[in-house]
Each structure stands twice: as C-alpha cells, then as structure tokens.
Amino acid sequence: MIEQTTVQPKVLLVGVSEKKTNDFEYAMDELKSLAEANMFFVVDSIQQNSESADRKTYVGKGKLIEIKEFCEYNEIDSIIFNDELTPSQTRNIEEVVNDVEIMDRTRLILDIFARRAQTKEAKLQVMISSLEYELPRLGGSYEALSRQGGSSTLRSRGGGETKLESDRRVIEAQIAKYRRELKKLVQERQTQRSKRKKSNTKTVALVGYTNVGKSTLMNALLEEDSDKKVYVEDMLFATLQTRVRRIEIADKKWCLLTDTVGFVDNLPHHLIKAFRSTLEEVKEADLLLHVIDSTSPHINHHKRVTLQTLQAIGVEDTPILEVYNKVDESNENYDESMKIAISAKTGYGIERLKKEITKLLYKDYNDYQLLIPYEMGNIVHMLSEQYETKILENREDGILLETSIPSTVANKYKIYITKTI
Ligand SMILES: Nc1nc2c(ncn2[C@@H]2O[C@H](COP(=O)(O)OP(=O)(O)OP(=O)(O)O)[C@@H](O)[C@H]2O)c(=O)[nH]1
C-alpha cells in the first residue's frame, strides 16, 4: 500500500461497464495508473454494471448518491470518471455531488500532458487541446480552465448568456493565437525535415504503448553517447516531446532515431489532433519500431491501440518492425516466435536489432568491387567518407576497393564496377 503524502489530492475512480470483462478491469487499473501519474492519491474505485452509461448522470441516480456519501465520508477532492463525460453529464453530476471536482479520463490525460510538457511546441499543443476540451463545457466548472492558465475572468461561476459568450470569445481568440504560434514552430520543423529528405537521411521512429521502454531503447541504441540520452521514468507519459538523435547502426550507416509520446487507450482525440505535427516524424519515417512490453498481460490490447493510433495519425504503409522489450523479466510471455526480443535495460538483443534495422533501411544497398583510376581519387575519398568501404589493393591501373552503396550511387559509378558481391 502506498502511503498518501500530505500534498496529494484524494481521488475516487468511477467506471461503468456492461459486463465485468477483463478489458474493463484493465481500463480501471490503467485509470489508476494515470491518476497516480498525475500525483493523485487513489482512495478507491466504484464501478457500476449497466447496459450503458446513463445519458444524464453517467451512473444511475442511486449510485450517484452512494458516490456523494463516499466522497463526504472520505473527504475526496476529485472524482475521475473512466470515460469522457458530456458537458451536461458533468453539470448534472456537479449538482448532486458538490464541493468535489469532477474530472473524466480525457481531462486527466490532458492534465498529465500539461504537467509533463516541456518544449514550447508540446506546451502549445496541450494548451490548445485543453481549451478545445473546455470550450463546450463553459458554464460548468471553470476550475480546470484556470489551472490551464486561462484568464482569471473565467473563474467566476454563473453569469448570464453574454458573459458566457464573451468567455467563449476569449477562449477562441486564445486558441487562435496558440495555433498561430504553433504553426510557426511546425514550419521550422518541416524545413528541418525537408532538408533531411534532400540529404536522403534514413529515419526510424519508436512507437508503442506508454511505458513499454521506448526511451530506454533509444538510450541503448545511443550507447556511449551519454550526452544525447533521453529521459526515462517508470510512469505513464514520461516522454511528451519528440526527440531526434543520429545514430550509427552499422559501419558508416546512419539513421535518425525519433522517440515519441507513448500511446494509450482513449487518447483524447483533441490530443491526437494537436500532436499530429509532432507525430509527423512518425508519419514520414522510413521504418517504425513498434516497441512491445513482453512482460505485460495486455500485449494484444497494447498492439491494437498502437496500430489504431498510427492509423488515426495517417500512417499507412510504413514498414513496422515489432520489438519485444523487457525479456529480462518475461519468462512466460517470451517465446521464440517473437521476431526481435530485446532488453533495452541489459542490452540483450540490441546488436541483432541493429542488424535488422540496417537490413530493412538499407535494402537498396549492395556490396560492389570497384576499380577506380588514381586520377579519380576524389571518388575513393567520397566513398570512404560516406559508405562502408574497404581498400583491397593499390594496383597499377587504380585502387581496388569493396564498398556498400545504394543502387543510385552504383549506377553513377557503374563504369568502375568490376564485381557485384
Ligand atoms: N526490466 C526491464 N525494464 C525496462 C526495460 N526497458 C525499459 N524498462 C523500464 O520501463 C519503464 C519505462 O521505460 P521508458 O523508456 O520511460 O518507457 P517509454 O516507452 O519511453 O514510456 P513513455 O515515454 O512514458 O511512453 C522504466 O522504468 C524502465 O526502466 C527492459 O528491457 N527491462
């Protein structure tokens, strides 16, 4: 049992399920992890079995009274509902359960993101998503808004329609302003990306459910370049901003590796929309490494959510390599059929993974033997600098070498090719 620290708000989780399925139990467990990732102290959870959530109050009337009494008795600060509440559900619940903050899964995820966002881009994306989420909810609770740095005039409750309208205008103007700022940043990123495209740099992106070990894997692939390492933490959404690092995966074979935000079930669609620009890196990658936590009992669920999220951001036919991580801890789940089994923590399987990445990224590369006349020394120089090249012999008629180059380069120098290996 985790001790509550004095500063942690006390929360109650509430969920509605048709049947007590494993999926539902898992969703509630995950909601608990999300709440803890937002530094809440979870006191308990109340669940209701019902055909569907109540249109007006999410849970039934009787259950709501039970919740109210529980909150009073246990001095609960916030209730977190497992699904996204409609604005009217929130208002109706607030009428019964007063003095307790009403949150839903979406609000919680937005708050975690707000807490973690560090770069200007991530902050703007989260602020836009939060304001878009709040907009149809104006007139209800304003606390969440003021938490997001909204105008203090929005904090007061009530007011006539005019007040509501003016509040709405303020928020809309704010969203528009943040969007403009974000657009500028996105353009800068696009310029960088098109430069990369021109230079024909290969790109690989790490994708997968949150907390599966993407950032740890990035660090493992970076090896001794400790100053390039990224942040790793045993909590949901440790990574929010995309990080790009250059790595040498084989001799003279480089790629840019991108670490991204982890996915989660019911990632608010506002957030996916907002993060689309960050996730462009994923969309445009030459290869995706789908990192899977092999110790999790929910592998299939994680995989499904990841693939659905990829689809939602517009990834279509990018090759995906499944990478089963944490095999140092998974005895039962680890089996030979897992194509790439690794432990980002111990380094097990990393070399094999690098080879596989190289094979997939550099599939247009072949090994050739070239005989280059001495007066074309600049070609020898270029090949040695940019590609894996081995000088075999300094012959009378030129330099004989072996090199691994893409077909475009081979075509250019085909008159010097003596052998395809
Ligand atoms: N046992 C074990 N733990 C690992 C391994 N790789 C990562 N972890 C742990 O898993 C937790 C999450 O690792 P991260 O690298 O932050 O995961 P992530 O996928 O980047 O997570 P988000 O950024 O939150 O989406 C940390 O506590 C890591 O130490 C592994 O190979 N074996």
Ligand SMILES: [Mg+2]
């Ligand atoms: Mg991470």
